[in-house]
Amino acid sequence: MTPAVLELRGVRVRVGRHELLDVGELRLAPGEMLGLMGPNGAGKTTLLRACLGEVRPSTGTIRVLGQEVTALRGAARAALRRRLGYVPQLLPPRSELPLTVREVVTMGRTARLGWGRRPGREDREVVDFWLDRLGLRALAGRRFHELSGGEQRKVMLARVMAQEPEVLLLDEPTANLDLGWREQLVATLDRVHRQTGLAALLVCHEPEVLPPACQRVVWLEAGRIAAVGSPESVLSADPAQRLYGAGLQVLHCQGRHAVVPGGGDA
Amino acid sequence: MLDLVFWAPVMAGGAVAGASSGVLGTFIVGMRIPFLGVCVAHAALAGAVFGGLAGLEGSALLLPALIGAVGTALVLGLADPRRARLDDNTVLSFLFSATMGLAFLGIGLHGVLGKSDHDVRALLWGSLTFCRWRDVAGMLGAALALAAYVRVCFKELQAILFSRELAEASGIRARAVWAGFLVLAAATLTVNFQTVGGLMIYSLISNPAAAAFQLTRGCARALGVSALFGAASGLGGFLIAAATDLPCGAVIVLTSSGLLVLSTAVARRSRGGDSPTCNRSR
Numbered sequence: 213m214t215p216a217v218l219e220l221r222g223v224r225v226r227v228g229r230h231e232l233l234d235v236g237e238l239r240l241a242p243g244e245m246l247g248l249m250g251p252n253g254a255g256k257t258t259l260l261r262a263c264l265g266e267v268r269p270s271t272g273t274i275r276v277l278g279q280e281v282t283a284l285r286g287a288a289r290a291a292l293r294r295r296l297g298y299v300p301q302l303l304p305p306r307s308e309l310p311l312t313v314r315e316v317v318t319m320g321r322t323a324r325l326g327w328g329r330r331p332g333r334e335d336r337e338v339v340d341f342w343l344d345r346l347g348l349r350a351l352a353g354r355r356f357h358e359l360s361g362g363e364q365r366k367v368m369l370a371r372v373m374a375q376e377p378e379v380l381l382l383d384e385p386t387a388n389l390d391l392g393w394r395e396q397l398v399a400t401l402d403r404v405h406r407q408t409g410l411a412a413l414l415v416c417h418e419p420e421v422l423p424p425a426c427q428r429v430v431w432l433e434a435g436r437i438a439a440v441g442s443p444e445s446v447l448s449a450d451p452a453q454r455l456y457g458a459g460l461q462v463l464h465c466q467g468r469h470a471v472v473p474g475g476g477d478a
Numbered sequence: 479m480l481d482l483v484f485w486a487p488v489m490a491g492g493a494v495a496g497a498s499s500g501v502l503g504t505f506i507v508g509m510r511i512p513f514l515g516v517c518v519a520h521a522a523l524a525g526a527v528f529g530g531l532a533g534l535e536g537s538a539l540l541l542p543a544l545i546g547a548v549g550t551a552l553v554l555g556l557a558d559p560r561r562a563r564l565d566d567n568t569v570l571s572f573l574f575s576a577t578m579g580l581a582f583l584g585i586g587l588h589g590v591l592g593k594s595d596h597d598v599r600a601l602l603w604g605s606l607t608f609c610r611w612r613d614v615a616g617m618l619g620a621a622l623a624l625a626a627y628v629r630v631c632f633k634e635l636q637a638i639l640f641s642r643e644l645a646e647a648s649g650i651r652a653r654a655v656w657a658g659f660l661v662l663a664a665a666t667l668t669v670n671f672q673t674v675g676g677l678m679i680y681s682l683i684s685n686p687a688a689a690a691f692q693l694t695r696g697c698a699r700a701l702g703v704s705a706l707f708g709a710a711s712g713l714g715g716f717l718i719a720a721a722t723d724l725p726c727g728a729v730i731v732l733t734s735s736g737l738l739v740l741s742t743a744v745a746r747r748s749r750g751g752d753s754p755t756c757n758r759s760r
Contacts, residue, residue: 264647287651294649304641308691309508310700311640319637323649328630355695356640375648 215278217242217379217411218263223272225258225435232258233269233435240379245405245412245425247443250432251455256415257301259432260381263413264298265289277378294323297377301384301415303364306357313359313367314352317343320374342370346400362393369400373408380405380412386421398423419447424467443469480720491609491617492712492730495670496682498621500708501628502663503687504701508639513570514554514660515667515683521550521577522668523598527584530598531591539597544668550577551664555657600672606716606726609673617673620666627662628701631655636697674712678727682708685734689741707737 218240225233233255240246248256261267262274265281274281279292320342321335331339343349346366351359356367365385372380385401386394402423405412414426422429422443429446431439438451446452447462447469456462456471463470482489499515506514525546526539534542550573557569588595628635634655637645645652671679686707687700694700715730722729 266647290649290651292649293647296647298644298647300641300644300647304644305510307508307510307639308688309504309639309697310691310695311636312696315636315697316640319633319640319645320648322633322637322645325633327634330633353695372648 214241216240216275217277218413219273219275220259220262221273223259223262223269223274225255225262225267225269231435233262235259235272235435235437238430238437240411240413242411243409244428245414245423247422247426247429248413248415248432249417249419249422249429249446249452250438252417254432255435256432257383258435260298260383260413260415263381264293264296290323294375295378296381297372297375297379297410298381299368299372299383299385301387303361303368311356312352313348313354313356314339314343316356316367317348317352317370317374320371320376324375338376339374342373345373345404346370360393362389362396365389365393365397366400369397369404373404377410380410380414382412382414384415384417384421386416394421401425419443419462419469419471422469480717485716485720487611487614488607488609489713489716490611490614491673492606492716493709494614494617494621494712495606495674495679496686496708496710496712496730496734497705498617498624498666498670498708499679499682500686500690500704500706501621501624501701502666503683503685503708504690504697504704505628505635505639505659506663506683507687507691508697509566511566511570512680512684513567513574514663515680516677517554517570517574517577518547518550518664518667519671519677519679520574520581521664522547522671524577524580524584525549527581527588527595527598530593530595531584531587535597540668540672543672544665546577547664547668548661551660552657555660556653606674606678606730613673616669620662620669624662624666627658631659632698635659639697674730675727678731681731681734682711685738686711689734689738692738692741692745707734707741711737 216239220235220238223233223235224231248259250256258267262269263276263281265284268282276292277295281292284292317339318331318335321331321338325331325335343352346369348366348370351363356364359367369385386397389397398421402425405423405425416422427442429441429443430437431446431449431451433451439446439449444464459473460471461474463472506512522543525542529539529542554569554573585595585598634650637650638652638656642652667679687704689707690700690704694703711730711734715733716726718733719726719729
């Protein structure tokens with residue numbers, strides 16, 4: 213079996229008397245995009261934060277890129293995090309600080325460079341590459357906080373790609389976007405994944421957000437894995453159907469998925 | 479006519495305190511914790527008050543003041559707001575009220591024990607017009623240490639300002655870098671406010687940085703312009719006060735406030751009246 217880039221075994225996370233996560237086994241294969249779906253409060257973000265070492269499980273092991281996350285501290289944990297590209301669910305709060313788009317994307321290089329070193333030509337080339345690739349070059353000199361939500365989301369993705377990560381951890385990267393921007397970002401995620409071949413764990417609520425590149429979905433419910441498989445099978449299974457209700461059905465077309473009113477099959 | 483030789487250390491002190499406060503302000507206002515200046519000032523005051531009770535006086539009070547300020551900065555820097563489920567400003571409010579309570583308790587104890595609190599009160603209000611070259615050297619030393627730290631950790635500090643959570647998640651030792659900055663900030667503020675006073679420091683932290691944010695694009699430019707505005711407020715305020723025979727501290731505060739108003743008006747005009755805070759949909 214190919215070694216997984218991310219592997220959870222018997223992971224339980226408790227806060228007080230509440231069990232937030234109880235995952236028997238979960239693997240992310242190299243080059244795979246895995247969708248992590250489920251209702252609000254299912255434990256999706258907790259799982260992602262556990263992979264980053266921000267949440268400590270009470271039992272179980274989490275191995276990321278061959279390293280046991282729970283055993284890492286300080287510099288060793290920071291070194292592993294440099295190899296992970298994390299895009300958070302929420303955009304950073306608005307600040308008066310006039311950071312430009314280029315500065316925000318260049319931040320992706322910060323941890324790689326180390327203390328006292330300034331970004332050099334190679335770093336600028338990587339930043340330019342991702343500004344171009346994501347269509348942000350014209351916005352490079354603009355203030356980040358003056359951009360629209362969709363543009364800011366793209367900048368966050370460019371920032372994380374400039375980090376040159378080995379795994380992407382995407383926490384609802386299309387949250388609060390209108391349909392047009394959501395579709396742009398889904399297409400961008402799909403393209404980036406196909407071009408880079410990076411393993412990615414994508415947390416999302418809605419089937420519409422799953423890019424065609426996402427061929428496997430894990431459905432979390434109350435912290436436990438309720439279903440695993442192709443998007444078509446998982447979204448037709450009981451847990452998802454319970455969430456979407458009797459009056460809704462999931463349509464599948466050319467690798468995309470959508471919830472629509474109605475009872476028949478697509 | 480102003481005696482330039484006599485007043486040179488005062489002018490230099492005002493400019494250095496303004497410039498270093500402007501640099502601090504870029505990060506403190508950028509992190510949305512402008513209250514830090516007042517909090518650290520009260521922590522230093524509490525340290526000095528208890529130093530006075532222990533028998534220290536004059537410039538020797540600087541040591542307990544530094545201990546109070548740096549200790550408070552360390553608590554703020556090392557606290558993990560997410561783990562404590564508290565916002566930075568809530569932690570700051572707690573520290574401010576606790577240190578203010580300690581300072582006033584100590585001042586009250588001075589009266590009970592029949593000790594003079596003159597030196598301690600001077601720390602709170604400052605006395606720029608009594609600034610001498612020795613004071614300027616202290617302020618310059620603190621400012622240079624701060625500048626060196628900012629130069630070495632600029633990109634890390636910039637990432638923390640953008641999002642501390644993201645900085646940590648991308649492998650930046652954000653807690654250590656921020657705690658180091660806060661310790662240097664506390665030391666710089668303490669050295670400065672024995673000359674310019676805790677209340678003036680607050681305006682020199684907030685106003686030049688906020689004015690620079692209005693006019694610039696990019697963190698490095700904002701840092702430079704904020705330092706320049708701070709120095710201009712300190713030096714310009716003193717010169718205006720000397721020319722008009724008005725209280726120096728008040729004029730410096732008003733000069734920095736005027737710079738902010740002017741910068742906001744200029745920025746608004748150059749943006750054609752748009753609010754800089756709106757998110758424009760395309």
